[in-house]
Amino acid sequence: MTPNLQIRKVSSLPTIQWWTLNKNARQPWRASLGSAGYDLYVIHDVNISPQGQQLCHTGIGIKLPPGYYGQLFSRSSLALKHQVHVLGGVIDNDYRGEIKVCLHNLHISETYSCKAGERICQLVILPYLKGQWTQINQSPDVTDRGEQGFGSSNDIYWIPEKIIPGTKVWVKKYPTDKPRQAAIVVYPGDDKWYHVPLTQMFLQN
Known part of the structure; x- marks a missing residue:
């Protein structure tokens, strides 16, 4: 008699823990399987005057796997249609507070507005290097670029x-x-x- 076989799917993906800090908070969501970023949702109405900025609340906290940090990026549609971009956006691995997003309206004449529950930015989770700093007396090598910066590339x-x-x-x-x-x-x-x-x-x- 053949014994019953139980097949269990084991996920090898790193676990991203998240929790709500507001009843209106929503889980970060990827638009497609190939999307690099997770959409974040605002929990309140937003109105940003021309050339102004506003700190927007998502109502969630996250815990990332060891060796990873979060980076907030502007949504391409907001940047293209409304000239709204994310300022700053680094979420350290050991940060446990609410994820807040600083949005800046670059438009010179139009106010940007959106309702609670709309997507305001993308969260991309990236690996980071933890290295040991060692001071040396001078640059150890010569490169093609050298000291050329600020657009020289x-x-x-x-x-x-x-x-x-x-x-x-x-x-x-x-x-x-x-x-x-x-x-x-x-x-x-x-x-x-x-x-x-x-x-x-x-x-x-």
Whole structure:
């Protein structure tokens, strides 16, 4: 006689614990199986004046798995249609208070309004690194980017592994332009590169 077999499905997904702090609170919800973020719902009416901001309450608390934190992101529809964005948004792993969302209305003339129970942002749960900080005397290596910041990565810099000091390159700003001779890439006796965007490189001389 064949014994009865019981098959139990065991979930390998990390557990996200949540609880309500208000009777109107709703469980975070993903719109689809492939969605990265969980929609969060506001428990009160919202009215944000142009260029203003408001702290919105969700009425829930969460406990995330070890090694994870929560990041609040703007909903694409609110950003596109109403110019409403999330400010801040880091939820530390050990935070146990109510999840609150700071919304900022970037519109210069229109007030943003929504009713209690509407979706106001997305919660994405991400891993984070817990490392040990060690102070050193200077930067340990040289990179292509170096100290270039604040938009400098819009251009990809071309730095050859071997180049003779004083070498010049030919570049063109637009595809229809005629290539012109640019400034020298490495000044004689200097160890600092003169960066040339890869998108403008035409020919090395």
